[in-house]
Amino acid sequence: MCYVSLCFGTLQAQKKDPVIIISTENTTLAYTINTKNQLTQLYFGQALKTIPDYLLINSPSFPALITQGTAPVREPSLGVVHADNNPSLELQYFNHHTEVKGNIQSTEIQLKDPQYPFFVSLHFKAYRNENVIEQWIEIKHQEKKPVLLKYYSTAFLQLQEQNYYLTHFFGDWANEMRMQESLLPEGIYNIESKLGTRATNFDLPSFMLSINTPANEEDGKVLAGTLAWSGNFKLAFENIRYSEDVGHLLQILPGINNYASDYTLPPDTLFTTPSFIYTYSYTGKGQASRNLHQWAVNYGIYKGKENKSTLLNNWESTYFNFDEQKLSGLLNEAQNLGVNVFLLDDGWFGNKYPRNNDNAGLGDWEVDRKKLPNGLPFLVNEAKKNNVKLGIWVEPEMVNPKSELYEKHPEWILKLSNRSEDLRRSQLVLDLTNPKVQEHVFKVVDNILQENTDIAYIKWDCNRYMTNSFSNYLKNNQNNLFIDYTLGLYKVLQRIRQKYPDVELMWCSGGGGRAEYGGLKYSNEFWPSDNTDPLQRIFIQYGYSYFFPMGIQCAHVTNWGKQSLKFKLDVAMSGKLGFDIRVNEMSSQELKLSQNALNNYKNFQEVINIGEMYRLIAPYNNHYAAWMLIDQSKNKALLYTYNLQTQLGDHFTPIYCRGLDPDKKYQLRELNLEDEDHPQLPQNKKIFSGDFLMKVGLQWFLKGSLKSSIIELKAVN
Incomplete structure (x- = not known):
């Protein structure tokens, strides 16, 4: 592949716009060009209404990327050893192009080393409705011999705030998705894999970053990002004290792990980094997840909108x-x-x-x-x-x-x-x-x-x-x-x-x-x-929900765990329901219960597959958990509730629903009942306004350890 504007011998300086805008409905990443003809990051945050507003920004602008062998001495995002063994790289702005097709704004910013026929293109896709930005880099050269790529981060994002709280997930076989949130220390902090294959075995190439104070589900500023790469990865966070005005300058460098990977790139060969997908939420972690889920269903997963097989x-x-x-x-x-x-x-x-x-x-x-x-x-x-x-x-x-x-x-x-x-x-x-x-x-x-x-x-x-x-x-x-x-x-x-x-x-x-x-x-x-033990699967699937829709998480009913079949069905039905169990050993009542759950799953699969998720009660610091999935019309929803290993004296707060239409009426119906005449939900088949369910809520109703309930909320006239 060769872009006409990047082919050696046809380079010609282009007229610069005062600012390059990459914007979704709510978030803007803005660049400008400094006096040295270098690309700088001007702004990253909530979208402003007009382009002149960005020109009024007088906070410090920082390099849009840092290259090896040039000042300042920071963690480089790009580095190369040229064919003549020169280990430095300098990139200047050459050109950029933006086009909008429907929901997607595509931007390419072209850079070049003034001393070498070495070209870098920064690519962005801004998904307006999903409030997600996808970013990657293309590298090419026309030097006489191969060059050695030393650093090749997919992105180089910078934040200027006082503190950052990093949430990431780690684990091992059958113990995946253990969550950790901590204040990001000063210095360089890496989340990385060197495994080659099955690279997310110990850590996920995904994170959430709360700005200034720890965010919760509905409040706080959160940057959530994930790298689309099946091999070795590195998410690098370089956090330094910059000044009293700026606070801590944080540089985020996600990409392929360059461990044992100084990449030999022949002339006229395109090197493309994997995509980094990220979203900036100003209303908590829940909205960040819903943004990523919506993007994934529409663009990130193969046939993401289609229902899956049981x-x-x-x-x-x-x-x-x-x-x-x-x-x-x-x-x-x-x-x-x-x-x-x-x-x-x-x-x-x-x-x-x-x-x-x-x-x-x-x-x-x-x-x-x-x-x-x-x-x-x-x-x-x-x-x-x-x-x-x-x-x-x-x-x-x-x-x-x-x-x-x-x-x-x-x-x-x-x-x-x-x-x-x-x-x-x-x-x-x-x-x-x-x-x-x-x-x-x-x-x-x-x-x-x-x-x-x-x-x-x-x-x-x-x-x-x-x-x-x-x-x-x-x-x-x-x-x-x-x-x-x-x-x-x-x-x-x-x-x-x-x-x-x-x-x-x-x-x-x-x-x-x-x-x-x-x-x-x-x-x-x-x-x-x-690990298909349903008690532990609640933690695992809940953890994955920060970055992945529930409907693509395969969840099988198996012989793992000592819980009731109903509990197993209710946990598996929160993901993509399947079975890995000896059906011939089921009693007639268990078979009927499983068949009923399958029918319910098929009837509600569209909600499970592409519905918006609201995490209501996290299992991490509680002995119970709850979340909701809601269709886009807000006419149909599923409420999942689980008692874990409860203890005497536990206090259970009400279930405050979220995401409903306050002006609509919803009838509640408990699903997957073992006995249709004895629902666990006292309000079964009763009608409430969305406003009531979100403000007053439902009193916690499950009694005893390892109890579960799935409730349909259906809009009625």
Whole structure:
């Protein structure tokens, strides 16, 4: 790709506008040009009504980015070693262009080093209605030899306030999304991953930043941001005491982690950073989340507005131990339950090395003829007979040493030849920097779907991170490995989506190892955690709700946890409802309760999928929790309430609803009742104004530990 204005030899200074405005309905990021022809950040905050108002701003303006080798000595956002080994970069303004199409304002600001044919374009998309800005950078050069990219942050945002309170989420397998909020210290603070694959296993590339004082759900200024990248990431916060007037100057640098990744960029090759998506709320964390959710549904998630399939997974019923007869029985159970899809999980492949456990077979994507002598077509036909679609599990990025693929193509595997193999889950990672491996991974999915055209669902898993990694393909460019691997993965996913646009895809990574919008561009939903204990899932799903809509969080009813089936159903129905349970062991009453919950979920899926979320009572410092999902017309809402491990003497405040129309009347109806004649909600089927429900509220009504209730609020005349 070559922009005419950036092609070497055609450079010509452009007339400068006094200010460059990137604006949503509520927020503006404004730049101007200083006397040295450098881009500076003039303003970041609530949108002003007219452009002349921005010219009246007399607060200090700061560089729009800081480059390596130039003053001031701060954390650089961009850095390069040129072909002549000069380790400095200076960028001057050259041109910019803005266009508006419907809801989106697109802006490109072009910069150039005056001494080198080295070009940087800053790209912005401002989503007016969602109040979200998406930002990324493109880098290109026409030097005679490759250059080395040392720093390449996606964005460089600056705030001038007294204090900042950082909220971020961390954890590990089955313990995802533990929240921490703390005063941001002076100096440099990083949230980062160096895992290569399943990069969000320990930390999320997302944050909320409260300005001056800790924000709550409905009050306070909050900057919320998330990086759309499936590989190593870094969110850097450099916080320094600037002056009495300015307070603390905070510079935020989100992007790819440059750890072991000095990237070799050949001439005339475009390097594009991942997108940073952010929103500025002036009315608390809740509005920041709703902004991100609305953007995600409209732009960030593959077919985000479409309803998802309900499914029954066989994993906890069979693990690796199944055959055609057992699966036929489960398909019949899927029909009885009322789901749309039966998902065949791990263990269906491998012949020389059958996949009877996780020690063998990974990489050999041929049907195990002992387990399935009639192949996948038999299961597709059995699914048709039972009025469900077939889904299938794959983990095509990985390989077991005990596999035919490992024996045939050792050069396709990321590993150091002079070191012992460092296995995780008895597997290694394939080298997706190699186009031949990309073709292989594409063919894994393509062959399955070509031979079985009625397969409607793919669960894409990734169960380990990179260690002792070396690419035979990259040879002397090993520092490109982490980045080129992720780009190779995206190339495969793009091809799959182009050829199979209607196949539903779950983004999974040993639990929540890929909770980010880079992969969700190609995926309909994601798997938040392998921990399906509903008590802990309340915390996990609530935590993800800060950045991701509830309707894309796959939530399955399983045998994990000792809670009642109703409690499990009510928790799972707050996300994308599914089942991974032995249906044949259910009593008739439990089956009826599950069928009823499925029908309720399908009836309300649009609200769950794209409704606005209001977090009412957080589970973190309480023994109970509540939240709401409301459709855009404010005619239909769901109120979720959960008692956790309550204690004698606990005080329960009323449930104050939010987001309703104060002038509308709402009838309340409790869903998923075990006994229709004995609802838990005293006001069941009664009518209240939205004004009453938001100001007076409902008295907390659940009694005892591990109780739950979902309430429909329906507008009536």
